[in-house]
Amino acid sequence: MVSSTQVSQLKDTSDARAAVASLVARARMAQAEYEHYGQRQVDEVVTAVAWALVQPERNRQLSELAVETTGLGNVEDKITKNRRKTMGLLRDLEQAKSVGVIRELPELGLVEIARPVGVVGAVVPSTNPAATPANKTINALKGRNAIILAPSPKGQAACTLLLEFMHAELDRVGAPRDLVQQLPIPVSKATTYELMNQVDLVVVTGSQNNVRSAYSSGTPAVGVGAGNVPVIIDESAELDDAARKITASKTFDNATSCSSENSLVILDAVYESAIAALERSGGVMLTAAEKQQLEAAMWEDGSLSRHIIARAAPDIARRAGLTRSELQSASFFMVEEQHVGKEYPFSGEKLSPVLAIYRARDFEAAFEQTRCLLDHQGKGHSCGIHTRNEANIRRLGLEMPVCRVIVNQAHAFANGGNFDNGLPFSLSMGCGTWGQNSISDNMNYRHYLNITRIARTIPPSEPTMDDLFGAYLQKHGLADS
Structure with missing residues (x-):
């Protein structure tokens, strides 16, 4: 029935x-x-x-x-x-x-x-x-x-x-x-x-x-796939320039963009100076107790709270009961993090002006930390770097499982195409097979x-056996076989 x-x-x-x-x-x-x-x-x-x-x-x-x-x-x-x-x-x-x-x-x-x-x-x-x-x-x-x-x-x-x-x-x-x-x-x-x-x-x-x-x-x-953008700041970065761009990107439209920075991985050699530059640009580092309080407010039953998503930082502070005076005028919040995974929600996408901050001893450690963040969430989407080291840029492009590597730019503006880069303007980012998508470019x-x-005939271009296999057979002693 x-x-x-x-x-x-x-x-x-x-x-x-x-x-x-x-x-x-x-x-x-x-x-x-x-x-x-x-x-x-x-x-x-x-x-x-x-x-x-x-x-x-x-x-x-x-x-x-x-x-x-x-x-x-x-x-x-x-x-x-x-x-x-x-x-x-x-x-x-x-x-x-x-x-x-x-x-x-x-x-x-x-x-x-x-x-x-x-x-x-x-x-x-x-x-x-x-x-x-x-x-x-x-x-x-x-x-x-x-x-x-x-x-x-x-x-x-x-x-x-x-x-x-x-x-x-x-x-x-x-x-x-x-x-x-x-x-x-x-x-x-x-x-x-x-x-x-x-x-x-x-x-x-x-x-x-x-x-x-x-x-x-x-x-x-x-x-398209999920975002969770990690950005490296290495020892060659222009720190104040990087801080200004990160702030502009992270605070734009209260971080509704999937392309806004979610984690910064900062090399030990410039860590203190980079944090100071970010603070000059409007960021405030939370204490361990404030971080715990914010986490309780941001996630309800494992999901981002609709009362926190895409709110301005002072509004988030009020909703989380954070009373320190500096937080009432902050552009964004920073929380120091060491771990990655479901048990550490700040390592994922936050859709709010909150940045997880990781400290890495050198570029190798920063690379591995970035890969770990992407393996947790956002694989295929994008990563960024502030640097003057071309080798570091190239390595990210060759080895990191992302479809876009954004260099010395405000990530949320650059990733979906900007007037000063060559990516197509889009609000939809293909993440390739890493993100279980059929495309790897901007939609x-x-x-x-x-x-x-329409296909017409052209003069034939048919190779001989020797053209294709001659060098291989010669190299491996098979030329007479």
């Missing part, structure tokens, strides 16, 4: 399937029309949708709503993030070809043609409820796709308002509104999972549960394209 609960669940699943199917059908009709747009028309649509977020009054309205409804971050930094991330993305896309022939390789007889993937389902987090959906929408539209957004429950109000602004701009340029849609409110797990099942491509930023669900949905999926418009290749 089927219970009333099971009947209710079946009805919920059926309703979710029908609701999503209606959205997908409308998206397919819009995308079929949009697929015939030329490059100039596509780029105008992309610019229009970007303006929906960047326009100053709308940007402020969205940022205020995001902070009000999620309780995460601060308004002024969200305004900056929305503007910079979107303008940087437009810069990246300005000369990018995504319609028709995008590359010709006559020497190989190949022509590459960009084709849409179809309808994209985009799962977006509450930490960036405007910037991330805008980024995914712009990339999807660049490839002549339609997109359906699945915001988190906390972030859905801001995403809904952003969608309203996007539709106004789509109307302005005469493009179909149904190119950009959102799951019906309230967004549920059932409709999100149905979206994953019914679209042509799923792109996921946010919880690892959502990433795993996307991978197991049976639909091609691009997901960008090329991940929203199918590529058709």
Whole structure:
């Protein structure tokens, strides 16, 4: 016999399937029309949708709503993030070809043609409820796709308002509104999972549960991994410059970014001087007793407290009952740590202006400490270093299990692309197989394209046995065999 609960669940699943199917059908009709747009028309649509977020009054309205409804971050930094991330993305896309022939390789007889993937389902987090959906929408539209957004429950109000602004701009340029849609409110797990099942491509930023669900949905999926960024400060670093950059990064939007520093691994030779520089820049080192008190407030039943995540340092101090006067005006907190693992929560991602500080006797020890932190959490994502030692940089690139090594930069700004580095502007960081992801670069418009290749004949290039095996056989005395 089927219970009333099971009947209710079946009805919920059926309703979710029908609701999503209606959205997908409308998206397919819009995308079929949009697929015939030329490059100039596509780029105008992309610019229009970007303006929906960047326009100053709308940007402020969205940022205020995001902070009000999620309780995460601060308004002024969200305004900056929305503007910079979107303008940087437009810069990246300005000369990018995504319609028709995008590359010709006559020497190989190949022509590459960009084709849409179809309808994209985009799962977006509450930490960036405007910037991330805008980024995914712009990339999807660049490839002549339609997109359906699945915001988190906390972030859905801001995403809904952003969608309203996007539709106004789509109307302005005469493009179909149904190119950009959102799951019906309230967004549920059932409709999100149905979206994953019914679209042509799923792109996921946010919880690892959502990433795993996307991978197991049976639909091609691009997901990203968890962050837990460790940054080394070695004996050659410009300490005041490093401290300023770390402070700017760690305090930006109250550390909502998965790319903000979570641990500093400081070489013994400069440890005291580096801590002094960080203190001059606004950091305060907690005592052992204060560290214990903060830990009790930050984690509830092993999970980060929603009352602490993405709050300003003085607010965290008040909520944790930390009364020392210096803490009431601190930009961020530092806690000395020696160990790594689940029993030592400061060794993981904190999503707040709190830094774990590790002391290493030399670069070899710092390297191993960094690897240990990443093995615990954040493997594949990124690490950083402040240094003038090229050998140390190169070793991190050759041996550390990360997809990005950020050198002498504010990590949260640099990791997702910046105007002074060459990484693509993105809010979604692929972590490669280390992070159980299918991509190892910053998610960008090329991940929203199918590529058709026309192949023609070229003069044959067929090697002989001697070309391929001669040196090997000669070296191992097998030349006459």
